[in-house]
Amino acid sequence: MDIFKNRRFVILGIFASFFIVYAFNLFYIQIMDESYTALANQNVIRNVTVYPNRGLIYDRNGTLIVENDATYEIFVIPKQLKTIDTALFCQLLDIEPQFFKDQLTKARGYSSYVPSSFLKNISVEQYATFQEHLYMFPGFYGDIRLVRKYPQSSAAHVLGYTGEIGQKQLELQPYYASGDYMGISGLESTYEPFLRGHKGSKLILVDKFNREQGSFKDGLYDTAAISGHNLTVTLDIELQAYAERLMQNKRGCVVAIEPSTGEILVMVSSPSYDPNLLTGRQRGNNYAKLQKDTLRPLFNRAISGGAYPPGSTFKSLMALMALQEGSLQPNDVYPCFGGYRLGSHTVGCHAHGPLKNLSSAIQHSCNAYFCYVFKNVIDQSKFETTDDALAKWDSYLYSFGLGNKLGVDIPGEHSGHVPTPEYYNKIYDKGRWKSSTIISLAIGQGELGLTPLQMANMTCAIANRGYYYTPHFLKRIEADTTNYLERYTQKHQTKVEQRYFDEVVEGLHQTVEQGTGRIAQLPGYEVCGKTGTVENPHGKDHSAFITFAPKVDPKIVVLVFVENSGFGSAFAAPIASLVMEKYLNDTIADKRLYLEKRMIETDLINPKVLSSNETP
């Protein structure tokens, strides 16, 4: 009935014939042909990651400031271990037998087939001796690993450091493998995607004596590592190092910016540390030590300091917004009887000569004058409530880059603090506060907080008569950076028109010519500046100095902030002035060398107690 029933044999025959062919083929490759066994057994293929050269970093003058140093890393594949002379091994690598045991246990716990890192940061010399004995230690092998090196030993906070990737990042970023290095802070972190390059991999044949036999199939499956892109930054490393020297043994910071571009020339946070401490084998110990230090050397005061009140340096900004609002005329004069008094609120003033106009009020830094200025801005009849008035006042501050992160290209920036109406409504209840309540804002005290970078940037806006560029470090990357550089070529216009700046700039010039900032005079330059003394409830006042020069077409803005140092003219002004002189003249005039010497030698952290017979 089923005439095709016999076809089952044909079909079974087809099945069987394939299986027989396969069986013969398997017999041949598994039993007859020894070459596969040879390939798999005698030659172990080792899959090695090839790490790229990390991009180098140059300063604005082309000086190399970050380079790579070769070290070696030892790996272990537990599966391939044989009995070895442990004593010799430990001696060659300068490690304890206990460490040897611990590392092996750790490696075995991770995997017996996949290589584990055994020891890192072995110098080229030490590895050379070890390599001669490598044949005695099957299962171990070394590979070159580049670590960062900082030939100038400065700008630690800006450059940042690299380190092994953490567990959290590892999960977020699939490019990295456990044990890879990545930029963790500073520019190393921001420009990580450009600096890191691209890892490659190679297959290496290794014989049973642990000797490398060259690449597998002539490198057919290898991929080359692609070097990272080099970076040129806006720092002037020589000036940076000089500023660091002036700031040694002091707490505070220096920021210098080229106002016409927003390029940051110097950023010092003191106390600092040698960036080379955070590379190499001692990195862990050094990091722990730095972190425990009560002076917080790892902390970048220039951007993360957060809430320093700006003090008198803020008065010029007060004047500018009052001029723009029309509540102040350049020739207005207000009375000063050693201070400003309104009800229960009192703001004291120091002794100074008579005020002729706004410029001389800035020059003498009269507190009473600016209290009136502030009161007249806030109490303008056009505002229905103090809320509206303060909101307007805040909007001026925002336009000068205060109260928000500026967007500098290193991580950790603080937004500072500009008090909003809501803020006071919370403290005093709505409607229960007025201009007199918040009068200390007039002289840059009270609830106002600026980062030193914001202070410097505000000064750039004044120096430029009304605009600034976001302060930044990036000058050039050897890659398509349009997206990165674009952010820094946008002009930010402030809410004060250019015509109102002349009076204020003149006041700043007079401050240096005949006011509190005389120490900052530089022959041949019209220098502008403003001292600031910031009340510090926890100890001696902080001193601040903002300065720019020349008055017309300014080349540099410098801000110096020295904690617990007293008046602004004592330390902040001389240091700022020396940095400026060094930048403009490339050298310090002979008659000012005494000043340089005094600044370098002063130790404000561990002040020397002068004995009576040592009076200067």
Add this chain to the structure above:
Amino acid sequence: MRRRSLWADMDWLSVLLYALLVTVGWVSIYAADFDGVRTSMFDLTTSHGKQVLWVSVSLVLAILLVILDNKFYTTFAYFIYGVVMIMLIMIFFIGTEVKGNKSWFVLGGFSIQPSEFAKFATALAVAKFLSSQGTNMKYWSTRLIAGAIILLPMALIVYQGDAGSALVFLSFVLVLYRDGLSSWVLVGGGGFIAISLLSLIVDEKMYLVVGIVLFTAAVIYFVRKHLRIAILVSGIAIMSIGYIYLVSYFFSKLKPHQKDRIEVVLGKLEDKKGAGYNLDQSKIAIGSGGFSGKGFLNGTQTKGNFVPEQTTDFIFCTVGEEHGFIGTMIVLGLFMALLARIIFISERQRSKFTRLYGYGVASIIFFHVTINVGMTIGLVPVIGIPLPFLSYGGSSILSFTILLFILLKLDSDRLAVLR
């Protein structure tokens, strides 16, 4: 009509072979996954842990399939086929792309590949159609409709970019053959594959054309007294020549990695990066297993990621490396035994539907084994299809379990009813 326990007529030999293959698969996945860190066997973050889950789901499903009334499969054969075809179409709109193939539905943490289920659905539909009244392989209408039932899922799957899975449907030609399709189709199919391969290997197509013309001329000379045969032979020759150009046209349309894989196997492309590497490593792994293998968990090549996709498409490597020639022969033996048993089961049916379905099951399993094992030892191109019952993967183990247990259910009722 006899009425016996649901399980008494079950073909327990097939169930045993199934269980052995699944176990070998799970042990091999565990070994391939093993990187020196021992984890729990049921750790759901590992492949072997998930496989336990999938096998459990499969067993529950198998029991359900056996409990279901046998009329279900005949009644709903077309319906099931229709539902799966709709899923294959829907995937264009709501599917997820994995490795260049848009053929997955992602549900929670698991991905499902409807093309896997198209296999048993098509087997049911083909069996249903050919066992219905009035069909006969002698008629062109029967041939065309049967062909259409097979080609529809194939076309949809090719269109998803998963040419490997689509090729599986070619195996249905064996079902048609068993039902009376002319032997010439098999011979022609063989010739067809030969011409396909030749047209890929020979770069200068003119040589092939000249060869075919000379061959045809010789044949016509010998059969010159039989005009019809001469015309037929000439016709075939002309079609072959057209086909040669068609093949090279489609080959040029393939994705670069598919081209590479084919060219490496054909020996045209010596060790091109990637494709050749997989093959090399796979052969080294199996070849280095020797007679009795390196021992369980002692493989070196299938660890350390030398062999790609070592738990899925290349699971046979782990068997070959750790258990050697003995291991590979046992696995091939188990497959051969299962296939022979399925043919035996199919032939003892009174129901034509069950018999043809059985042949469908055998053909699909055979095709998968042939292609998968063939690619690991370098005899066929690296086409990404799994080894039945052994490879890791939920869709794969589920679909092969369904495929087999529908047959075992139908078989267990063979004495009860005549369909």
